[in-house]
Amino acid sequence: MTQSDNPTQSNSTPSLQDRDAEERRRLTDLQYAVTRRKYTEPPFTGLYWNHWQAGRYNCICCGTPLFSSETKFDAGCGWPSYSSAISPEALREVRDTSHSMIRTEIVCARCEAHIGHVFDDGPAPTGLRYCVNSASVDFKSST
Numbered sequence: 001m002t003q004s005d006n007p008t009q010s011n012s013t014p015s016l017q018d019r020d021a022e023e024r025r026r027l028t029d030l031q032y033a034v035t036r037r038k039y040t041e042p043p044f045t046g047l048y049w050n051h052w053q054a055g056r057y058n059c060i061c062c063g064t065p066l067f068s069s070e071t072k073f074d075a076g077c078g079w080p081s082y083s084s085a086i087s088p089e090a091l092r093e094v095r096d097t098s099h100s101m102i103r104t105e106i107v108c109a110r111c112e113a114h115i116g117h118v119f120d121d122g123p124a125p126t127g128l129r130y131c132v133n134s135a136s137v138d139f140k141s142s143t
């Protein structure tokens with residue numbers, strides 16, 4: 001599912017340049033490289049690939065909830081994997097033809113941070129695997 005850009009976004013929000021400077025200060029180099037330069041963190045290195053507490057995973061850039069621990073599963077791939085987004089509006093899908101592959105990129109619907117990719121080899125009932133960079137998300141415990 002693809003959504004067009006939200007036309008109600010107000011122009012009182014900081015300019016892209018301001019936001020970029022602020023994020024460079026606030027994010028780690030890795031978080032910035034992943035979310036704004038579409039870098040992929042090496043597998044089995046992130047904070048969350050083997051992390052199983054109950055809670056929510058929010059966009060590291062804007063704080064929007066993206067995934068719930070309830071849909072997280074062990075895909076064995078070394079990245080956090082989820083069978084669905086926390087809501088249909090949370091993520092936007094973008095066709096990605098980089099690296100000689102056709103993949104579906106997922107970005108934060110609110111701030112367009114690169115999150116990862118979604119594949120169709122996930123578990124039932126969705127059959128989807130949201131393959132996510134730990135560096136793109138911030139875990140908030142629900143306990």
Ligand SMILES: [Zn+2]
Binds near residue numbers: 062064111
């Ligand atoms: Zn975001």
